[in-house]
Amino acid sequence: MTDIAFLGLGIMGTGMVRNLLRAGHSVTVWNRTTRDLPEDLKGCMRAASVAEAVSGRERVMLCLTGPEAQRAVILGEGGEDGGGGGLVRSLSAGAIVADATSTDPRLTRALAAAVEGAGATYLDTPVFGSRNEAWEGRLDFVCGGPRDAFDRFRPLLEPMAASIHHLGGTAAGATMKLIGNLLVAAQMASLGEALALARKAGLEGTAVMGVLDVTDYSSALIRGVGRASLAGDFGPHFYLKHMLKDARLIGALAEDLAVPLPATSAIAELYQAAKNEGLGELNASGLHKMLFRMAGLPD
Numbered sequence: 601m602t603d604i605a606f607l608g609l610g611i612m613g614t615g616m617v618r619n620l621l622r623a624g625h626s627v628t629v630w631n632r633t634t635r636d637l638p639e640d641l642k643g644c645m646r647a648a649s650v651a652e653a654v655s656g657r658e659r660v661m662l663c664l665t666g667p668e669a670q671r672a673v674i675l676g677e678g679g680e681d682g683g684g685g686g687l688v689r690s691l692s693a694g695a696i697v698a699d700a701t702s703t704d705p706r707l708t709r710a711l712a713a714a715v716e717g718a719g720a721t722y723l724d725t726p727v728f729g730s731r732n733e734a735w736e737g738r739l740d741f742v743c744g745g746p747r748d749a750f751d752r753f754r755p756l757l758e759p760m761a762a763s764i765h766h767l768g769g770t771a772a773g774a775t776m777k778l779i780g781n782l783l784v785a786a787q788m789a790s791l792g793e794a795l796a797l798a799r800k801a802g803l804e805g806t807a808v809m810g811v812l813d814v815t816d817y818s819s820a821l822i823r824g825v826g827r828a829s830l831a832g833d834f835g836p837h838f839y840l841k842h843m844l845k846d847a848r849l850i851g852a853l854a855e856d857l858a859v860p861l862p863a864t865s866a867i868a869e870l871y872q873a874a875k876n877e878g879l880g881e882l883n884a885s886g887l888h889k890m891l892f893r894m895a896g897l898p899d
Contacts, residue, residue: 601625602756605653605660607673607687609635611836612700612727613663615734616760617641622737623759628653632669651690658692659756661725663700666845667707670699674711693719696749698757700741702726702781702842704849705771706856712745712770721749724770725757726777730837738762742780744772778853781846782864784884787821788843789867792888795829796895805830825885832899834882834889841880843887844871 602625606617609631618640620627628645629637630653637644647653650673654660664670671677676686691697697715699708699722708724715722723745733739741757741764743750750766757764767776798808809830812822828834847868854861870887879886889899 602659603657604628604756605630605647605657606662607631607650607653607660608663608665608669608701609637609641610663610665611731611838612734614638614641615731615736616661616663616700616739617644618735619737619759620756625756625759628657632673650687654687654692654695655690656692658695659753660687660691660695660697661700661756662687662697665842666701667703667849670701670703670707670711674699675714688714688718691715691718691720695720696723696753697721698723698725698743698753700725700727702777702846702849703774705774705778705853708744708771708774721746722770723750723753724773725753726773727760728777728780729762732837733762734760741765742767742773742776744768744774744776745770775853778846778850781843782850782861784821785843785847785850785867785871786863787819788825788884788887789870791822791826792829792885792891795826795888796891796897799830799892799897800895825883828883829885829888834879834886836881836883838884839880840871840882840884840886841875843884844868844875844880847871 604625605628607630609629617627621643628647630647630650674687697720712722723743725741725743727739727741729739737760739760741761743766767773809826812818812826850864851868874887874890877890892899
């Protein structure tokens with residue numbers, strides 16, 4: 601059993617903590633906003649601040665909403681860390697921090713340097729998967745950072761994971777996460793256009809999905825999200841507003857590397873338009889709701 605601090609109890613973090621508890625680990629949790637713990641998390645210890653959560657613990661994990669939250673919680677910017685001046689002020693020497701937040705690789709390097717300055721080690725460990733995968737322990741981890749620290753932290757990732765990949769040094773995991781989400785955004789947008797076209801042409805949804813299930817261009821996203829969108833189910837597994845955030849981060853990475861991404865840039869603008877229409881709190885597939893409207897179809 602390992603004593604671990606876990607910071608961030610959103611859709612993903614809640615599922616991840618559930619699986620750490622089921623594996624027999626002792627988990628102390630902290631979240632920026634107070635919320636009731638689901639029954640599966642009643643075995644957690646609750647901390648009143650970041651400092652209380654991480655002090656004396658050799659293993660720390662985070663799953664936050666993005667760069668702004670990381671700056672607040674890790675560096676103490678903005679006073680949103682419970683008053684402790686940020687995680688770096690309270691880390692134990694020799695601790696390992698694994699950060700599952702989807703973020704900017706440039707910021708990842710700065711956070712790693714700050715954590716290292718506190719005598720600890722930082723791993724970027726973002727994940728692929730959404731609510732169901734987090735809840736069921738089927739996330740795919742893409743990790744960056746020192747290999748020895750990764751090997752020592754890996755046993756804590758295993759109860760949450762379908763697969764675990766070490767991509768290289770600091771920010772390699774954060775970079776791979778953005779590359780993967782480029783493909784997610786592209787699939788989501790093309791699926792929405794395809795479903796809008798099929799509906800407008802009068803094709804029956806079950807028959808359409810029967811084809812999409814078995815073709816060589818099928819994917820888990822197409823199979824699962826396609827049925828949900830045709831049923832009008834846009835309940836959040838991964839918020840549309842977070843997909844927009846990631847699309848902007850992908851664009852910034854591409855600009856840094858002088859890589860043109862014309863299709864991805866257009867998709868980012870579609871997500872911005874969907875958020876402007878008030879769809880940001882829906883699943884990322886809420887984009888389909890807007891595309892259906894644009895086609896003159898009912899939601």
